[in-house]
Amino acid sequence: xxxxxNLLSQPVVLTTxxxxxxxxxxxxxxxxxxxxxxxxxxxxxxxxxxxxxxxVNFPLFVVPASGHLIGAVLAAVLLGPWAGALVLGTVLxxxxxxxxxxxxxxxxxxFLNLGLIAxxxxxxxxxxxxxxxxxxxxxxxxxxxxxxxxxLLASLAFTIELGASGYWSDLPRVxxxxxxxxxxxxxGEAIITGLVLRTVLSVRPDLIFDDDTILTxxxxxxxxxxxxxxxxxxxxxxxxxxxxPNDDGLEFVGGRLGFLNEEAGSIFTGPMPDYSIEGLPxxxxxxxxxxxxxxVSVFITGLVLARAFTRNTPSLEGPNSSSPxxxxxxxxxx
Amino acid sequence: MRLDWLEPDxxxxxxxxxxxxxxxxxxxxxxxxxxxxxxxxSWRPLGGAAMLLAFLVGISGVSPGTLLRRGLAVMPVVVxxxxxxxxxxxxxxTFGPWVVGGTILAKNCLTILSILLLAHVTPFRDLMTxxxxxxxxxxLVATLLLMYRYLFVLAEQLSRMARARRARSFRRSRWxxxxxxxSLIAGLLLRSFERGERVHAAMLARGWDGTFRSLxxxxxxxPPVQPDSASP
Numbered sequence: 115x116x117x118x119x120n121l122l123s124q125p126v127v128l129t130t131x132x133x134x135x136x137x138x139x140x141x142x143x144x145x146x147x148x149x150x151x152x153x154x155x156x157x158x159x160x161x162x163x164x165x166x167x168x169x170v171n172f173p174l175f176v177v178p179a180s181g182h183l184i185g186a187v188l189a190a191v192l193l194g195p196w197a198g199a200l201v202l203g204t205v206l207x208x209x210x211x212x213x214x215x216x217x218x219x220x221x222x223x224x225f226l227n228l229g230l231i232a233x234x235x236x237x238x239x240x241x242x243x244x245x246x247x248x249x250x251x252x253x254x255x256x257x258x259x260x261x262x263x264x265x266l267l268a269s270l271a272f273t274i275e276l277g278a279s280g281y282w283s284d285l286p287r288v289x290x291x292x293x294x295x296x297x298x299x300x301x302g303e304a305i306i307t308g309l310v311l312r313t314v315l316s317v318r319p320d321l322i323f324d325d326d327t328i329l330t331x332x333x334x335x336x337x338x339x340x341x342x343x344x345x346x347x348x349x350x351x352x353x354x355x356x357x358x359p360n361d362d363g364l365e366f367v368g369g370r371l372g373f374l375n376e377e378a379g380s381i382f383t384g385p386m387p388d389y390s391i392e393g394l395p396x397x398x399x400x401x402x403x404x405x406x407x408x409x410v411s412v413f414i415t416g417l418v419l420a421r422a423f424t425r426n427t428p429s430l431e432g433p434n435s436s437s438p439x440x441x442x443x444x445x446x447x448x
Numbered sequence: 449m450r451l452d453w454l455e456p457d458x459x460x461x462x463x464x465x466x467x468x469x470x471x472x473x474x475x476x477x478x479x480x481x482x483x484x485x486x487x488x489x490s491w492r493p494l495g496g497a498a499m500l501l502a503f504l505v506g507i508s509g510v511s512p513g514t515l516l517r518r519g520l521a522v523m524p525v526v527v528x529x530x531x532x533x534x535x536x537x538x539x540x541x542t543f544g545p546w547v548v549g550g551t552i553l554a555k556n557c558l559t560i561l562s563i564l565l566l567a568h569v570t571p572f573r574d575l576m577t578x579x580x581x582x583x584x585x586x587x588l589v590a591t592l593l594l595m596y597r598y599l600f601v602l603a604e605q606l607s608r609m610a611r612a613r614r615a616r617s618f619r620r621s622r623w624x625x626x627x628x629x630x631s632l633i634a635g636l637l638l639r640s641f642e643r644g645e646r647v648h649a650a651m652l653a654r655g656w657d658g659t660f661r662s663l664x665x666x667x668x669x670x671p672p673v674q675p676d677s678a679s680p
Contacts, residue, residue: 118526119484120555121533142585152648154587158594159602159644165595166602166640167633170610173625183633192637204591208599211575212456212567214560215522218480280538309630314637321641 116209116216116224117272123279130275131222137230138203141196157197161204164189168205172302181299183306186232186268187240187261191253191311194323195237202229223275227268236264250315253322254308261307265300266293454603456518456567462509464569469578476566480559488539488551497558501565510568519560526556572596598643606636 122130145153164185171180190198203225209215216224243256273292277285314321458465464472479497486493505512534540534549566575573593580589609632617628 116525118522118529118556119480119559120552121529124485142587145587152645154590155594155648155651156641156644158591159598159640159647161591161595162598162602163637163640165599166606166636169603169606170629170633172629188637192641200588200591204588204595207588207592208595211563212454212572213522214519214563214567217559218477218563219484276533281533281536305626306630306633309627310634310637313631313634317638318641321638 116206117220117227117275119217119219121217121279122220122223122275126275126279127219127222130226131219134222134225134230137199137226137234141199141234144196145200153193153197157193157201157204160189160193161201161208164201164205165208172306174302181302183310184228184232184265184268184303186228187236187257187264187303188307188310190233190237190323191240191257191260191307192314192321192323195234198237199225199229199233202233223272227271227275231271232264232268235267236260239263250319253315254311257311258304258308262297262300262304265303266296269293269296269299454600456564457510457514458568458571462507462569464504464508464565467569469570469574470581472566472570473575473578473582476562479562483555483558483562486555488537489543489547490551494551494554494558498554501558501562505561505565508565508569510565515561515564515568518564519557522560523556526553526560530556598640598647601643602636602640605639606632609635 167185167188168182171182173180186198186202189201192198193201206216206221206224206228210218210221210224237260240256240260243259244252246252247255269292270289273285273289277288479501483494483497486497505515530549530552534545534552537545537548537552540548570578573596576589576593576596579592580586613628613632617624
């Protein structure tokens with residue numbers, strides 16, 4: 115979901131814009147050393163691909179609606195973290211310029227959420243898992259876990275940006291709900307990413323981005339730090355409702371200070387009017403359970419998908435299509 | 449999304465079409481910024497902005513129905529967010545949630561319509577040249593140009609693949625949609641990658657030196673990178 119204009123407060127627009135610009139500049143600088151015209155052509159075509167892939171609809175089972183792939187982790191796995199983020203950025207820019215889908219001033223926030231946090235952050239989660247497990251199954255499991263986290267982290271960033279804009283004085287509760295909903299949505303992203311990558315790995319495993327020259331040793335530590343931060347953020351989001359099972363205190367203060375007036379509160383104060391669904395007395399265990407179920411099922415689905423590869427191809431050695439040392443187009447037998 | 453939605457209809461030839469793309473881009477951004485900065489409940493400036501926009505649409509010759517239809521396509525998200533946010537907006541206690549929600553919706557209508565108007569009176573290529581002249585990074589502009597060039601090719605390919613799939617699957621369940629959709633995406637991904645490689649080879653074969661040239665005007669986009677063929 116792209117944030118439209120007029121929703122974020124001005125400080126948030128400025129902050130997210132500055133962060134996005136900074137991230138964009140860092141990405142461009144990282145790319146400059148390895149950017150050849152071939153990468154650029156591929157980036158253009160891949161942007162068009164991500165755009166087109168988002169047009170494929172997947173039916174949801176619980177509600178009569180459909181969702182689509184975001185593709186942040188998919189792009190990062192294929193092109194590397196920074197080129198992937200740039201691809202997502204171009205998609206967002208075209209969507210906001212041609213279709214007004216997502217605000218033009220909120221572009222910074224959207225790029226921050228989907229390009230940097232979901233794409234680069236997702237890659238930071240994917241890479242250690244891939245290295246640890248090794249082989250094609252490592253790529254698959256890492257990408258699926260990262261895809262699940264990418265949706266979660268992007269939704270958290272979205273919620274925090276709206277919360278910082280002055281809405282939702284009961285931010286922890288909204289965060290809990292958003293986490294719960296997006297833990298389920300993320301499953302879809304993880305499954306599609308895994309299914310797509312399984313086909314890619316079986317046909318052209320050389321397309322997977324595998325280049326350590328982009329990261330220096332200090333960069334590797336940053337990556338580990340980002341990965342750890344991302345994971346702990348997600349855990350914190352699950353645990354936030356547990357930490358304050360009843361946020362009467364916040365609501366009381368809010369009521370006293372006039373944040374929440376009674377009339378408004380009775381219409382809608384968040385995804386749920388009270389913190390319980392019928393029959394489910396407390397949201398906190400539900401959130402934690404969904405989080406656990408989500409993580410475990412992503413791992414299991416990844417393992418199931420990866421089993422096909424544990425037999426035949428043990429490693430990813432092969433012609434590396436994105437290696438900077440190669441000159442000119444590579445002939446490929448297709 | 450239907451294919452004809454990918455490209456804004458630029459058949460109309462009003463006076464806005466001939467304006468420099470840089471002016472149009474900056475003016476649109478200024479208009480959006482002004483609307484976004486308006487405080488809650490300031491109906492009179494909003495009405496003024498709406499009249500200005502209506503005037504611009506009038507002299508542009510773009511059919512208002514087209515703009516409204518395209519605007520309506522993105523409105524559900526805006527409405528959903530406005531409904532979610534209006535009651536807990538910081539200004540809600542003073543103005544009431546209805547005024548807050550109404551203002552957010554009205555402002556979004558204005559910003560969405562002004563951006564759509566820009567897209568309808570400016571060819572994408574001109575917009576990119578304007579971005580380039582306004583000192584946007586060349587890599588970004590070049591990627592955008594290439595993306596726009598292949599967007600239609602890939603979208604058409606996707607729709608052909610989807611049609612072929614529909615023609616071959618007699619009974620579909622909701623479960624089978626997922627692997628089928630994923631294989632559709634994977635097929636498109638492989639074809640896109642290979643197309644990118646072929647395109648690059650073809651560009652090199654025609655002597656591409658990293659410069660995007662256009663037959664429309666003298667301005668060309670400078671080489672953002674050294675091409676592989678020239679590199680050691």
